[in-house]
Amino acid sequence: MILLIDNYDSFVYNLARYVRELGEDPVVRRHDATSPGDIEALRPSHIIISPGPCSPAEAGISIEVVRRFGPTIPILGVCLGHQCIGAAYGAAIVRAGRPMHGKTSAIRHDGRGIFAGLPNPFPAARYHSLVIGRDSLPGELRVTATAEDGEIMAVEHARHRVIGLQFHPESVLTEHGYRLLARFLRGAEAPAHPTGLPDGRALPVRADGGVRVPDVAPLAFRA
Numbered sequence: 001m002i003l004l005i006d007n008y009d010s011f012v013y014n015l016a017r018y019v020r021e022l023g024e025d026p027v028v029r030r031h032d033a034t035s036p037g038d039i040e041a042l043r044p045s046h047i048i049i050s051p052g053p054c055s056p057a058e059a060g061i062s063i064e065v066v067r068r069f070g071p072t073i074p075i076l077g078v079c080l081g082h083q084c085i086g087a088a089y090g091a092a093i094v095r096a097g098r099p100m101h102g103k104t105s106a107i108r109h110d111g112r113g114i115f116a117g118l119p120n121p122f123p124a125a126r127y128h129s130l131v132i133g134r135d136s137l138p139g140e141l142r143v144t145a146t147a148e149d150g151e152i153m154a155v156e157h158a159r160h161r162v163i164g165l166q167f168h169p170e171s172v173l174t175e176h177g178y179r180l181l182a183r184f185l186r187g188a189e190a191p192a193h194p195t196g197l198p199d200g201r202a203l204p205v206r207a208d209g210g211v212r213v214p215d216v217a218p219l220a221f222r223a
Helices: 011-021 036-042 062-069 080-088 177-186
Strands: 002-006 026-030 046-049 075-078 093-109 122-132 141-146 152-157 162-165
Touching: 002 011, 011 026, 011 177, 026 036, 036 062, 046 062, 046 080, 062 075, 062 080, 075 080, 080 093, 080 122, 080 152, 080 162, 093 152, 122 152, 141 162
Parallel strands: 002 026, 002 046, 046 075, 075 162
Antiparallel strands: 093 122, 093 141, 141 152, 152 162
């Protein structure tokens, strides 16, 4: 079972769909409607921390999830989730040089881990005005990808399988996002999704914490 921490963002349903298409069972929990004890009881094999409209300080349990479960459960943070990973290990979250909402950037990566075998660079969607401050990056985190403007686009923990992506792998504007999710979940190669999210329909997803996951999840992009 794959646990998705929902930071009140519609992108979580696109992530859940990819998880389902990859043969896994996604469970969505809101960041303010779950606890470490709940997560331990669920016994997820992986945790994904979703994007969201706020800062890590307003992301409920997200930072605690990284600190508590990072040593034992693989964690992927997307956008806000990526920033929560930075904050969990002591990085400052700062204003980006310029806001990037609904824009694509060329992502240049180190060719290792989940990026192995991907084109370098590749285009990816960005929806954020905050970033992990490079000058405050802790020793536990290494930068694995950057954008052409120099902003950090991905980090990975030196010892634990904790990975942050500032860009959105689940966006139709991101090439190879499906393969990135597959690499995180399976640790293996997977074919590129043939058409991204072609019809906007979400496959069934379990939800808890008072969240009703709709039968149809629109492809919502915040401008």
